[in-house]
Amino acid sequence: MFVHRFSTRLSTLVSAAALVALGASAASAHITLETQQAPVASTYKAVFRVGHGCEGKPTIKVRVRIPDGVIAVKPQPKAGWAIEKVKGSYDKAYDYYGTPTTEGVKEIVWSGGSLPDDEYDEFVLRAYLTGDLKADTTLYFPVVQECPDGAVERWIEIPAPGKSADDYEQPAPGVTLLPKK
Numbered sequence: 001m002f003v004h005r006f007s008t009r010l011s012t013l014v015s016a017a018a019l020v021a022l023g024a025s026a027a028s029a030h031i032t033l034e035t036q037q038a039p040v041a042s043t044y045k046a047v048f049r050v051g052h053g054c055e056g057k058p059t060i061k062v063r064v065r066i067p068d069g070v071i072a073v074k075p076q077p078k079a080g081w082a083i084e085k086v087k088g089s090y091d092k093a094y095d096y097y098g099t100p101t102t103e104g105v106k107e108i109v110w111s112g113g114s115l116p117d118d119e120y121d122e123f124v125l126r127a128y129l130t131g132d133l134k135a136d137t138t139l140y141f142p143v144v145q146e147c148p149d150g151a152v153e154r155w156i157e158i159p160a161p162g163k164s165a166d167d168y169e170q171p172a173p174g175v176t177l178l179p180k181k
C-alpha cells in the first residue's frame, strides 16, 4: 500500500504521464487473481497473488471471503501455513451437479507463516462457480491481509457500476464471469 499512498501524495506534483506509470506499478502490487476470466457453471482455480506486505511488514495471515454463488470450496495445502475453513449456510440452495447444496466454506484463513514484504507468494483454492452467477459481471473475493503489530490491509472495496478496480486504493480481487460453456 505504500506505493498507493505515495502516489496519492505525489499526485499534485507530477505530470499526468508519470501518474499513469505509478498507477500501473501500484496495480501490479495489489492482491489480485491470476486468472481473471472464468465461465459460470464451472470449476475455477483461484490463485491469489500477494505482491507485498503491509507497508514493509511481512504478511502473517491471509483471509479470503467466499462470495455468494461460489460453492464446493477447497483450499490447496500450503507448506508452512495452517488453513482454517470457516463454514456456514449459503444464502440459498445451489445446484452442484444435481445435488442441492445449502452450506459449505464461507471463508478461508491461511496463518502461521510469514511472507516477507520483499518476497512474493500465492494462495490457492478451487471452487465451483454456480450457474446462478451472472455472466458479464465481475465476481469479487474480499481479502484481508494481516501483518505483525496489528498492521492490516483490507482488499475489500467492490467497484461501483461503471468503475473499475483501478479507481480504488484497495480493490477486492475480481474475476470476470463468462457465459456458461
Ligand SMILES: [Cu+2]
Binding pocket: 001, 003, 004, 026, 029, 030, 031, 052
Ligand atoms: Cu498494493
